[in-house]
Amino acid sequence: MCGIVGYIGDKFVDSLLIAGLERLEYRGYDSAGIATLNKGKLRIRKTTGKIQLLKEKLKNSPLGGELGIAHTRWATNGEPTTENAHPLTGCKKSIAVVHNGIIENHIEIQKELIKEGHIFTTDTDTEVIAHLIEKYIDGNLKTAVQKALKRLKGSYALAIVSEKDPDKIVVAKKENSLIIGIGENENFVASDISAISSLTSNIIFLEDGEIGVIEKSKIEIFNGEGKLLNKKIRKLKWQLRRGPRKDGYEHFMLKEIYEQPRIVKSVLKRRVFKNKRGVHFKNIGITPDKLLKVNRLVIQACGTSWHAGWVGKYFLEKYLRLHTEVDFSSEFRYRNPIAGGDTLVMAISQSGETADTLAGIRLAKSKFVQVLSLCNTLESAIDRESDGTVYLYAGPEIGVASTKAYTAELLALFLFTIYWGRIKECISEEEAKNIIEELGKVPYLMKKILDNQKEIIECAEKYYQCSNFLFLGRGFNYPTALEGALKLKEVSYIHAEGYAAGEMKHGPIALIDDNLPVVCIVPKDSVYEKMLNNIREIKARRGKVVAIATEGDEKIKGYVDHVIFIPKIKEEFSPLLTVIPLQLLAYYIAIKRGCNVDQPRNLAKSVTVE
Numbered sequence: 001m002c003g004i005v006g007y008i009g010d011k012f013v014d015s016l017l018i019a020g021l022e023r024l025e026y027r028g029y030d031s032a033g034i035a036t037l038n039k040g041k042l043r044i045r046k047t048t049g050k051i052q053l054l055k056e057k058l059k060n061s062p063l064g065g066e067l068g069i070a071h072t073r074w075a076t077n078g079e080p081t082t083e084n085a086h087p088l089t090g091c092k093k094s095i096a097v098v099h100n101g102i103i104e105n106h107i108e109i110q111k112e113l114i115k116e117g118h119i120f121t122t123d124t125d126t127e128v129i130a131h132l133i134e135k136y137i138d139g140n141l142k143t144a145v146q147k148a149l150k151r152l153k154g155s156y157a158l159a160i161v162s163e164k165d166p167d168k169i170v171v172a173k174k175e176n177s178l179i180i181g182i183g184e185n186e187n188f189v190a191s192d193i194s195a196i197s198s199l200t201s202n203i204i205f206l207e208d209g210e211i212g213v214i215e216k217s218k219i220e221i222f223n224g225e226g227k228l229l230n231k232k233i234r235k236l237k238w239q240l241r242r243g244p245r246k247d248g249y250e251h252f253m254l255k256e257i258y259e260q261p262r263i264v265k266s267v268l269k270r271r272v273f274k275n276k277r278g279v280h281f282k283n284i285g286i287t288p289d290k291l292l293k294v295n296r297l298v299i300q301a302c303g304t305s306w307h308a309g310w311v312g313k314y315f316l317e318k319y320l321r322l323h324t325e326v327d328f329s330s331e332f333r334y335r336n337p338i339a340g341g342d343t344l345v346m347a348i349s350q351s352g353e354t355a356d357t358l359a360g361i362r363l364a365k366s367k368f369v370q371v372l373s374l375c376n377t378l379e380s381a382i383d384r385e386s387d388g389t390v391y392l393y394a395g396p397e398i399g400v401a402s403t404k405a406y407t408a409e410l411l412a413l414f415l416f417t418i419y420w421g422r423i424k425e426c427i428s429e430e431e432a433k434n435i436i437e438e439l440g441k442v443p444y445l446m447k448k449i450l451d452n453q454k455e456i457i458e459c460a461e462k463y464y465q466c467s468n469f470l471f472l473g474r475g476f477n478y479p480t481a482l483e484g485a486l487k488l489k490e491v492s493y494i495h496a497e498g499y500a501a502g503e504m505k506h507g508p509i510a511l512i513d514d515n516l517p518v519v520c521i522v523p524k525d526s527v528y529e530k531m532l533n534n535i536r537e538i539k540a541r542r543g544k545v546v547a548i549a550t551e552g553d554e555k556i557k558g559y560v561d562h563v564i565f566i567p568k569i570k571e572e573f574s575p576l577l578t579v580i581p582l583q584l585l586a587y588y589i590a591i592k593r594g595c596n597v598d599q600p601r602n603l604a605k606s607v608t609v610e
């Protein structure tokens with residue numbers, strides 16, 4: 001949510017900041033702004049909507065200058081208007097602040113400042129920061145920021161510039177990421193490595209409570225008490241040399257759906273032994289010895305990653321007989337969870353920056369519980385703060401609706417289970433080989449689905465005007481039903497519910513009439529007959545059924561209105577395939593409805609506020 005980028009140096013500040021914002025736009029895209037100090041004078045441009053609009057504004061009247069800060073916003077407090085867009089200033093318009101996070105006591109501070117004569121012009125929580133700094137500044141921006149921070153409750157990543165103390169950007173953080181990039185006679189600031197990774201690979205990660213003073217050729221980091229710190233410079237393990245590209249696809253979402261077979265293939269190549277009798281997870285930070293001692297696994301994650309966790313639970317229970325719980329991070333973090341000495345917490349996250357998941361990790365660690373993360377973003381906060389990380393290697397996911405990261409999460413869970421099962425000796429070498437051989441078919445089978453979309457497109461055309469959808473699945477495909485519903489509502493704004501099919505009769509059945517499309521995930525598996533019973537119940541109430549079924553299942557045709565076939569695969573791996581038609585269905589329905597599939601309204605790719 002929200003992205004920050006800052007620059008000080010000799011390059012053209014407007015274009016450098018805009019390029020950084022473009023890389024961060026997936027974090028939030030309701031408004032954007034930029035502030036520079038040009039010969040010591042503060043200049044600001046802001047706009048609602050996309051970065052492109054800000055770019056056009058700047059083209060007509062550039063800001064220029066020696067340094068600048070910029071922001072792309074996902075509104076928390078205050079509507080997405082130009083006034084509420086960051087950077088925000090105080091009364092004298094000489095200080096500019098960009099902020100990620102939420103100031104929880106802003107009303108109280110605002111009241112106090114209004115009594116002192118300050119005039120507020122926005123509905124944001126951030127504006128109090130600018131006014132506080134204005135109140136405290138006497139020529140030293142760092143000292144003023146330090147005083148202001150002492151008043152704030154909540155979370156923040158901040159970058160601040162001031163006419164009263166030009167030639168520097170002051171940054172601070174609490175519970176939101178902020179990094180400093182080191183260049184030659186130039187320095188950078190960002191909320192996210194991807195904004196500046198093409199410009200430098202030397203990074204300082206700011207920690208909670210620290211304040212950084214960034215000048216053109218000097219960086220100083222202080223702790224909350226003002227003591228100068230000797231911070232470690234980290235060399236990035238990766239660099240994004242170019243910005244995200246659609247490579248001929250109309251949307252990132254579609255491109256990422258199509259990338260799935262290639263990702264599965266390359267992850268298998270990376271992880272599977274040459275003789276196919278096992279998998280390796282080297283340097284993941286948690287030793288086999290520690291894994292041997294685990295008797296209880298708690299998976300905590302959000303959204304799509306939480307759905308992946310559910311498939312993981314079923315798989316781990318089947319092969320490892322391991323007690324596995326799956327929790328929403330937003331619940332886990334506030335529940336004082338039980339931490340036995342034999343518990344491992346697993347966080348799953350594409351972005352590695354999700355605030356609730358990160359808070360869950362911190363909570364687990366505060367109880368001395370080891371945390372292993374499955375994460376797609378190297379050097380992200382979740383990667384850095386976990387005891388160990390299994391990388392997904394899905395490549396950057398730009399579409400806000402997660403697609404390829406989901407299947408990469410499933411694959412990582414399957415492979416990690418084999419690894420763990422071999423350590424615990426509950427999966428034999430032979431069994432591992434069979435599983436690996438089955439997984440080896442997945443890229444080809446995924447491609448087969450992608451090559452035959454006729455029925456999916458027809459269903460999209462038929463049902464795109466419906467206001468509600470129901471998705472039902474059982475067993476390994478119960479999470480697929482949840483994921484199918486989430487995809488559809490995210491990108492098309494159609495209300496959709498995902499349900500365990502057996503639960504339908506306990507409530508959702510009341511929704512069924514001849515207007516309600518029900519997508520039933522019904523591959524030929526151990527719960528096939530049970531699913532058929534549910535389908536009969538739906539048809540008896542004149543519901544419209546779209547079945548995701550196994551190739552060759554002629555019987556299903558007699559029961560339902562539409563069948564989308566997927567190739568045959570072992571039951572436990574079917575979620576890798578069944579989800580693809582659902583991703584495509586959501587995509588085509590959203591396109592027919594004229595929605596912005598890559599950047600759906602109200603959403604952001606990294607949810608860095610709770």
Ligand code: M6R
Pocket residue numbers: 302303304305348349350351352353354357400401402403486490603605606607
């Ligand atoms: O980056 P994370 O995996 O931690 O993100 C979790 C959710 O915010 C994310 O999966 C969200 O639900 C997506 N928009 C789903 O498509």
